[in-house]
Amino acid sequence: MKVAWAGSREAFQVSDRMAKLVANDPVFEKFSKPMLGRKELFKNTLRKAAYAWKLINDLRLTEEEAKWLRHYIDEPNYTDLHWEMFVPAIEGQGTKEQKKKWLPLAQTMQIIGTYAQTELGHGSNVQGLETTATFDRQTDEFVMHSPTLTSSKWWPGGMAKVATHAIVYARLIIDGLFHGVHGFIVQLRSLEDHSPLPGLTLGDIGMKFGHGTYNTMDNGVLRFDHVRIPRNQMLMRVSQVTKEGKYAQSDVPRQLLYGTMVSVRQTIVADASKALSRAVCIATRYSVVRRQFGSRNGGPETQVIDYKTQQSRLFPLLASAYAFRFVGEWLKSLYIDVKQRLEANDFSTLPETHACTAGLKALTTAATADGIEECRKLCGGHGYLISSGLPELFAFYVPACSYEGENVVMMLQVARFLVKTVSNLGYKQPVGTAAYLGRVTPLLQNNCAVQTAEDWLNPDAILEAFEARAARMVIGCGERLAMFENPEEGFAELSIDLVEASLAHCQLITVSVFIQKLNHEIPGNGVKRSLEVLCYVYALFLLHKHQGDFLATGYLTPKQASLANEQLRTLYSKVRPNAIAFVDSFNHMDHYLCSVLGRYDGNVYPKLYEAAWKDPLNDSDIVDGIQQYVQPILKQKLHYAKL
Numbered sequence: 001m002k003v004a005w006a007g008s009r010e011a012f013q014v015s016d017r018m019a020k021l022v023a024n025d026p027v028f029e030k031f032s033k034p035m036l037g038r039k040e041l042f043k044n045t046l047r048k049a050a051y052a053w054k055l056i057n058d059l060r061l062t063e064e065e066a067k068w069l070r071h072y073i074d075e076p077n078y079t080d081l082h083w084e085m086f087v088p089a090i091e092g093q094g095t096k097e098q099k100k101k102w103l104p105l106a107q108t109m110q111i112i113g114t115y116a117q118t119e120l121g122h123g124s125n126v127q128g129l130e131t132t133a134t135f136d137r138q139t140d141e142f143v144m145h146s147p148t149l150t151s152s153k154w155w156p157g158g159m160a161k162v163a164t165h166a167i168v169y170a171r172l173i174i175d176g177l178f179h180g181v182h183g184f185i186v187q188l189r190s191l192e193d194h195s196p197l198p199g200l201t202l203g204d205i206g207m208k209f210g211h212g213t214y215n216t217m218d219n220g221v222l223r224f225d226h227v228r229i230p231r232n233q234m235l236m237r238v239s240q241v242t243k244e245g246k247y248a249q250s251d252v253p254r255q256l257l258y259g260t261m262v263s264v265r266q267t268i269v270a271d272a273s274k275a276l277s278r279a280v281c282i283a284t285r286y287s288v289v290r291r292q293f294g295s296r297n298g299g300p301e302t303q304v305i306d307y308k309t310q311q312s313r314l315f316p317l318l319a320s321a322y323a324f325r326f327v328g329e330w331l332k333s334l335y336i337d338v339k340q341r342l343e344a345n346d347f348s349t350l351p352e353t354h355a356c357t358a359g360l361k362a363l364t365t366a367a368t369a370d371g372i373e374e375c376r377k378l379c380g381g382h383g384y385l386i387s388s389g390l391p392e393l394f395a396f397y398v399p400a401c402s403y404e405g406e407n408v409v410m411m412l413q414v415a416r417f418l419v420k421t422v423s424n425l426g427y428k429q430p431v432g433t434a435a436y437l438g439r440v441t442p443l444l445q446n447n448c449a450v451q452t453a454e455d456w457l458n459p460d461a462i463l464e465a466f467e468a469r470a471a472r473m474v475i476g477c478g479e480r481l482a483m484f485e486n487p488e489e490g491f492a493e494l495s496i497d498l499v500e501a502s503l504a505h506c507q508l509i510t511v512s513v514f515i516q517k518l519n520h521e522i523p524g525n526g527v528k529r530s531l532e533v534l535c536y537v538y539a540l541f542l543l544h545k546h547q548g549d550f551l552a553t554g555y556l557t558p559k560q561a562s563l564a565n566e567q568l569r570t571l572y573s574k575v576r577p578n579a580i581a582f583v584d585s586f587n588h589m590d591h592y593l594c595s596v597l598g599r600y601d602g603n604v605y606p607k608l609y610e611a612a613w614k615d616p617l618n619d620s621d622i623v624d625g626i627q628q629y630v631q632p633i634l635k636q637k638l639h640y641a642k643l
């Protein structure tokens with residue numbers, strides 16, 4: 001099962017080796033992080049990042065190994081933006097010459113980059129960005145400027161104190177004419193003494209949600225006061241500006257300017273299962289240790305994992321972790337394919353890839369953020385302790401719902417893709433993840449054939465139910481949209497329904513990828529049978545949660561919906577004996593989990609007790625402030641005391 005989770009034996013070995021390397025190196029200790037102030041926290045992260053870079057070089061780690069190493073260090077920092085956004089932006093949007101000049105510098109970290117797109121006034125609406133890049137023909141330069149307060153770049157990670165360069169997104173102006181938003185490579189700091197270059201105002205945007213997690217990152221603010229950069233620092237794969245000031249667009253679609261976001265959204269989907277599996281591992285292990293009520297004849301109380309209600313909250317999350325792992329893997333292969341096509345100037349699959357990365361990013365991050373919080377509640381009161389590992393995990397993860405495309409905004413992008421697919425149905429056969437929309441007639445006409453709870457243990461029945469629900473919701477939206485004279489007005493008016501239809505479409509993708517994985521990629525019977533149970537749990541849980549959709553679209557009868565729920569209850573009993581094996585298969589080490597409740601050895605209570613004594617408040621019996629502020633209250637007889 002460990003190999004099935006990792007994707008292959010080799011993938012397992014790489015990840016396992018890197019996990020151990022990090023866990024066994026005292027430099028990467030992280031239990032004390034919550035006690036550090038912001039400056040110490042930040043410096044500590046800089047120290048770890050520098051040490052990691054040394055290890056990567058000394059041990060000659062591969063790119064894959066280096067990624068796992070950074071992952072297990074488990075502290076957001078400037079290198080995330082450098083490797084995940086700055087480098088890919090140059091790779092995807094730079095010309096051959098630009099790549100030749102900038103990539104070797106970036107790949108050896110002689111320069112450190114960030115991705116400066118969002119501004120104080122605009123994040124989602126990229127075309128609304130206000131920073132300007134005005135071409136000056138006399139000097140063959142662009143003049144970068146922040147004309148308003150709201151045009152201040154705001155949020156880029158690593159920008160406040162570390163990055164030496166940034167890809168800055170700005171409106172291109174030539175001879176007073178706007179030519180849309182483009183990316184520019186801008187040097188931010190001196191490579192000698194790290195001071196900000198003239199004309200730039202740079203700083204940190206302030207503390208963020210949680211304490212020891214995202215505050216290790218220096219998210220920054222940046223303002224330009226007429227800063228000049230050479231013309232050849234505009235990323236020119238998509239459009240070019242000549243030295244005469246002529247603007248030209250190549251055959252490459254404008255959307256490629258957004259290509260870095262597609263790449264990171266894919267990574268975020270691939271990473272959702274890491275965060276969710278971590279929370280589920282903690283909650284499952286603790287649910288086996290924790291006992292409440294149910295003692296008979298002085299015997300032990302019931303392990304809380306044996307309560308059906310606990311199972312109904314925990315096991316769908318366990319199943320979701322596996323579903324997200326597989327859909328993340330699938331999306332990665334889709335993305336690798338599109339990347340190769342883009343390099344060869346084949347843009348045909350870009351719209352579907354954009355819809356998949358946007359929609360699955362929204363689906364997986366929302367479910368993971370909610371899932372982590374549910375795991376905290378599943379651990380009762382102790383889940384609220386920092387030492388449970390869950391509050392910090394939540395604080396670290398929850399911004400994934402906003403960054404790289406706010407989730408609702410992303411679902412609306414999926415809706416645009418679906419509406420377009422439906423409106424083209426007469427003359428263009430949909431393919432890939434939208435292929436089912438090419439079979440609308442049977443999907444709209446046939447109803448579910450399930451008659452017993454056992455009938456739900458059938459991948460075909462499940463797939464057809466999810467396809468019929470999605471198709472009916474999408475077609476329904478298409479029909480209602482057609483009633484509007486102005487399609488954009490219709491889209492805005494129906495946006496709530498469109499987001500729900502997009503969610504149904506994305507859930508269909510996750511369910512069908514899970515089934516596909518079982519049918520074609522899991523060898524042997526033991527692992528396959530166990531995963532089948534999780535696959536059914538995932539699908540029937542979604543069906544139960546969204547039964548309103550399935551009933552309202554007329555595909556299911558209330559009786560069939562309740563049979564699905566009955567089957568779900570039975571499935572929970574089948575998950576229970578393997579619950580610990582399922583979470584052990586994630587291969588998460590104690591160092592990575594950073595949780596007293598989720599310890600592999602289950603030795604929760606003594607370690608919880610021990611951890612409490614490490615709190616600085618327990619350094620002495622009488623702490624600073626008691627004599628000054630508490631003793632006087634005890635000693636003085638004040639007004640109310642006399643009454």
Ligand SMILES: CCCCCCCC/C=C\CCC/C=C/C(=O)SCCNC(=O)CCNC(=O)[C@H](O)C(C)(C)COP(=O)(O)OP(=O)(O)OC[C@H]1O[C@@H](n2cnc3c(N)ncnc32)[C@H](O)[C@@H]1OP(=O)(O)O
Binds near residue numbers: 117126258268271
């Ligand atoms: C916790 C785990 C973390 C692991 C992560 C690992 C990596 C860690 C690294 C960093 C951590 C996080 C750092 C965060 C960084 C950021 O947040 S960077 C900023 C990200 N910003 C956004 O995502 C902005 C969101 N907005 C947009 O993407 C767009 O503006 C838009 C909402 C899509 C709308 O764009 P616009 O109005 O310009 O375009 P439309 O007119 O709507 O669309 C025109 C057509 O283009 C299609 N389109 C849009 N985007 C894309 C795309 N990316 N690729 C391909 N096609 C695209 C759109 O659908 C339209 O198509 P149509 O004409 O056929 O309808």
Ligand SMILES: Cc1cc2nc3c(=O)[nH]c(=O)nc-3n(C[C@H](O)[C@H](O)[C@H](O)COP(=O)(O)OP(=O)(O)OC[C@H]3O[C@@H](n4cnc5c(N)ncnc54)[C@H](O)[C@@H]3O)c2cc1C
Binds near residue numbers: 214219
């Ligand atoms: C931790 C973190 C790190 C970040 N790192 C970076 C970085 O490195 N570089 C960078 O450039 N940016 C970064 N960002 C910024 C991030 O990309 C944006 O915050 C994100 O894209 C969301 O945009 P917004 O803040 O403008 O949200 P808004 O769009 O203002 O969202 C506010 C609300 O409006 C709704 N809304 C907006 N538009 C629509 C619409 N058309 N229809 C319906 N509802 C709508 C949204 O659903 C949401 O509920 C980071 C953000 C965070 C939190």
